[in-house]
Amino acid sequence: MRQKGTAELFQYWDRLRDGRPAPRRTEIEPADIKSMLADTFILERDLRGDAVFRLAGTRLCATFGRELKGFAFTSLWTHDDQPRAARLALGTLIDKSVTVTTLLGTTAGGRPLDLELLLLPLEGGAENTRAMGSICPAEKPYWLGAEPIVECTIERVRSVDPDREPRPGAGMMQVDAPPLAPGQSALAGAPARRFRHLVVIEGGRNR
Structure with missing residues (x-):
């Protein structure tokens, strides 16, 4: 690649x-x-x-x-x-x-x-x-x-063969691949729940 x-x-x-x-x-x-x-x-x-x-x-x-x-x-x-x-x-x-x-x-x-x-x-x-x-x-x-x-x-x-393809740093071009939501998003750590293919991040103001 x-x-x-x-x-x-x-x-x-x-x-x-x-x-x-x-x-x-x-x-x-x-x-x-x-x-x-x-x-x-x-x-x-x-x-x-x-x-x-x-x-x-x-x-x-x-x-x-x-x-x-x-x-x-x-x-x-x-x-x-x-x-x-x-x-x-x-x-x-x-x-x-x-x-x-x-x-x-x-x-x-x-x-x-x-x-x-x-x-x-x-x-x-x-x-x-x-x-x-x-x-x-x-x-x-x-x-x-x-x-x-x-x-x-x-x-x-x-x-x-994806299972044998070198990982970044082992011969493959090093790039900043996008994070998988929600674990590496800007809201990582916030409570989250999945609904079908959507990820709902709990938020809102504290009362």
């Missing part, structure tokens, strides 16, 4: 799953990953069984020059790479695989941009398969967002 945003999202997901194959989709707290949301997306399977974008961050949509929600995941790739991209997405959605992929994005004018794709599974049951991930640029050239990426090619794919 070469990009900071990729490492941050992976480490958040890894801590949240707590040894399970994947965390539940209801456990993802957008506020916990607010610094990464712009490059983050959620995938789901449509009625045909294909991977489509359920949600996509604002910077990600700007990078590709369109609102990605509802579009096929494979629409980002060249025609030749679309079958491989489909296999990557379905491997995460169905088989709970974790992958990091190096991409080369190209604009209509031929400008190249290296990108890093992370795919992470979420547990939602057989009828609600979901995956999350991010696409982070290796750099942010002045034209990014003004001249959209029109197609990507796959350069390298790495399968990740």
Whole structure:
């Protein structure tokens, strides 16, 4: 994982799953990953069984020059790479695989941009398969967002075993991954109770 945003999202997901194959989709707290949301997306399977974008961050949509929600995941790739991209997405959605992929994005004018794709599974049951991930640029050239990426090619794919992945300080990029609410929040120590996927912090003025 070469990009900071990729490492941050992976480490958040890894801590949240707590040894399970994947965390539940209801456990993802957008506020916990607010610094990464712009490059983050959620995938789901449509009625045909294909991977489509359920949600996509604002910077990600700007990078590709369109609102990605509802579009096929494979629409980002060249025609030749679309079958491989489909296999990557379905491997995460169905088989709970974790992958990091190096991409080369190209604009209509031929400008190249290296990108890093992370795919992470979420547990939602057989009828609600979901995956999350991010696409982070290796750099942010002045034209990014003004001249959209029109197609990507796959350069390298790495399968990740989360249970064997080095922890920060043991070969993995050291980043400040967001805390898991509520234990490491600013209100740590305050009485708290959980209602479904929400955490209620007891507060109010003393009387």
